[in-house]
Amino acid sequence: MAHLLDAIKTWVVNVIPYGLGGYGVVFALMLLESACIPIPSEITMPVAGLLASQHHLSLVPVIVVGVVANLAGSLVSYAVGRGEGRSLLLKYGRYILVKPHDVERADEWFARYGPPAVFFSRLLPVVRTFISLPAGVAKMDVKKFALLTVLGCIPWVTALTVAGYVLGANWQRVLTYTRPLEYAVLAAIVVGAALWLVRRRKASRAAV
16 A cells, blocks of 8 residues: 555656646646545645745645635535446446445445535545545535535645645655544544444344
C-alpha cells in the first residue's frame, strides 16, 4: 500500500502543470477522487498549495476548484448509488483500485448517522471518498446532499491547500497527520459497529 501511495504521489506531483492547465488537472483529480477513484486529495491539494506558494497557481482559485470538483464527483457517485451502478462498482471496482470493504465502511457510516454523515465524512479520510454511494442508494434529497457536501468539503480542501502553501517543499508532512487520522476513523467505525451490535442484542433480548 505504501508503494502504491508513493507511486500516486509521484504521479500527481508530475502531472499538475502550471497556469490555467494546472487548475484543470486539479479539478480532474479531485473529481475522480469524489467519484470513487482513489486519488488522494491529501496529495493533490497540498501539491496545488505548493504551486500556489511558488506563484504558479493562486491560492483562492485552487481552493474553489477543489471544492467544485468534489461536488461534481460526489454527484456522479450519488447518481451511481441511486442507479444500478453500485453493484457494478462492487463487482468490477478492483480494476480501478476500489475495494468492496471501503464501500461497505461508507454504507455502515451512512446507516449509523444518516444524512449528517455526508457532512462529517467529508472531513475524514477513507469514508469521504465513498459516502456518496449510500446517500444515492437511500435516495437522499439531492439538494440537501449537495449542500452538505459543499459545507463538508470547504474546510477539508482549504486545510489541505493552505497546509501545502505554508509547508512549501515540505508539503509531504501533511501525510504524517492524515494517516493517523485515517486509522482513528477506522477504529471509530469498528467501535461504532460493535456498540450497535451490543445495543441490537440487548433490544432483541428485551423483546423476547
